[in-house]
Amino acid sequence: MSIPGNILESDLGGLRERVNQRLAEYIAPTAFTSSADCPLRLRESMAHSLLAGGKRLRPLMVLLTAEACGGSVEAALPAACAIEMVHTYSLIHDDLPAMDNDDFRRGRPTNHKVFGDAMAILAGDALLTLAFEVIAEHTQPATVAAACCADLASASGWCGMVAGQVADIEAEESAVQRAEKSDADTELKHLEAIHRRKTGRLLTSAVTLGARVAQADPKLIASLSQFGKCVGLAFQIADDLLDVTGDAAKIGKGVSKDAARGKMTYPGLLGTDASRQKADALIDEACQLLQPLGPKGDKLAALARFVTQRDH
C-alpha cells in the first residue's frame, strides 16, 4: 500500500465534491429540455435524499476504477452519478413504512417523513429512471452506454438488489422458525446469499461500470468484478460491525437497530473479532486481484481498505 491515508482522504474529498456537484446539475431545473415539467415538490423530494451527503462510496469506486484502468474521471462521472441515484432510490423505498419503516437516514428525517409516502415512492421511481437516462445520454460511445445500462439494471433488478431486499424481508419474517432448525453455518450461508444481492451486486457493478467506461478488456473486467464481490461482502460485514460498535451521531441513524429487530448479522453469527478478521481477509483477497494493474491500482486498493476500516 503506497498511498498514505491523508493523501487518499484529500483525493477522495475532491472526487466526492465533483460527484456532488454533478448530481446537483442532473436534477437542476435546466438539466434537460423537458425539466421545466418537473413539479417543484418532486424535485425537492429527490434532492432531499440525493443531495444529503453520504460517503459516495459507489461513485468513488466507479471513478477510481476508471482511473485505474487508464480512463478519465470526467468520462466516468455520468455512470458514477447514476449508481448513486440507484443507491439513493433503494434507500428511499427501503425506509418506507411498508418496508423497514425508518425515520432517519444520513442524519436527516427519511424522505417519506418529510414528503409523505406517495411522494417518496415517486421520488424513488424518478431517481431510478433518471439513472438510466443519465448513462444513456451522457456516456460515450453508445456501445459502452448500452453495456453500462445493462450492467446496472442487472445488478439492481429482480435478480440483484431488489431480489436481495425481498430475501431480507422474507428472512426477517421466517427468523424464528429458521433459528429453531438451522445451525450457524447454514445461517451464515443464508446471510451471505442476501448480502451478495442486496449490497454486493451494486458494489460490484460500480467496479465494472468504471472498467467499462475506461474500455478495459474483458479479462480485466472479470477480475475487477471479483474484486468488487470481495469488497462488497467486506463492506457489509463492516456495516454490521458498525451497528454493534458504532456511534449513532457519526452513522446518522440508530445503532443496534439490526439486533433489536432480530436480524441476522455477522457479529451476531460469528462474534465481533471473527467478523473483523473475515472483513480484513476479504480485503486482502480483493487487493491481490488488483495486482495486474500495478501502481495504478493503489488508490482503488486504499479505498477498499478505507471503507471497511471506517468508523463513520
Added chain:
Amino acid sequence: MSIPGNILESDLGGLRERVNQRLAEYIAPTAFTSSADCPLRLRESMAHSLLAGGKRLRPLMVLLTAEACGGSVEAALPAACAIEMVHTYSLIHDDLPAMDNDDFRRGRPTNHKVFGDAMAILAGDALLTLAFEVIAEHTQPATVAAACCADLASASGWCGMVAGQVADIEAEESAVQRAEKSDADTELKHLEAIHRRKTGRLLTSAVTLGARVAQADPKLIASLSQFGKCVGLAFQIADDLLDVTGDAAKIGKGVSKDAARGKMTYPGLLGTDASRQKADALIDEACQLLQPLGPKGDKLAALARFVTQRDH
C-alpha cells in the same frame, strides 16, 4: 382508411400474442444467467401484473410504428416489451394505498392486495429496472439501444410520467380551492398538462421507440412524435369517456370512480359529446401526420382510431 376492422383485429391479436409470449420469456427463471437468484414470490408478483392481459396498446404502437417505418416486428419486440413493463410498474405503484388505493385492475385484485405493499413496491421497481435491461441487452445496434433507453427514461421519469402522477395527486389535493377560483378553460389547460405527462409522453415514446428501432430519419421521428402526442391525448379523453359510459365488467375496474373522487375529467369539463368530438378531431389530425408513410402507415392509423373507439 384501407384496413377493415376485422383484418386489423386479427393482425393485432397475432401481435399481442407475440408480445405476451415474449413478456413471459423475459421474466422466466431462465431469462438471464442470474435469474436463479430471483425469489419465487417476487417473480410471482411481477407476473401477476405483467401477464394479466390488457390491451397491450403501447407495445402494439411500437411494433406497428416499426413496421410502418420499414423495420421488423422481431427487432422491435424488446422495446415493445420494455414499454409494457414501464406501464405495468406505473399501474402497480399508482394502485398502492399510499397513492390511488385501488383494489382491482384488469379484472384482478391489484398487486398489493395479493402480495402486500412491500412486495408490490419491489415488483414495480423490478419491472422498471428490467425494462432498461431488456432494451440495453436485446436492441441492436448499440446506438439505437442507447437512444431508446434515453427516450424511454425521459418519457417515464421526473419530467414525464412520474411528473404527471405527482401533478395528478396535487390536483386532487387542491381541487376544492382551484374550483373556486378558476374557469373551465383554465381547468382544461391544467388537465391537459397532467395528461400530457401522465399518459401522453409514454404513448409518444411508444411511437418514437418503434421509429428508432427501424432507424427512421430524424424528420420522420419528429412527425411521428407529433402523431403520438395527438393519439395520447385522444386516448386519455376516450378513457375518461369510458369511465362515464363504460361497463365495469369490460373495463375490469370500477366505473365512475374518477367522478366519485372529484377528479377533473374531459366529460366533466366539456360534456360527453364535445369530448367525443375532440377525441375524433385529434385522431384526424394524427392520421394526417402519417401521410408521408403512404399505405405503410394504414395499420398504425387504424390502431389509433381503434383505441379511441374501444368500449373495452
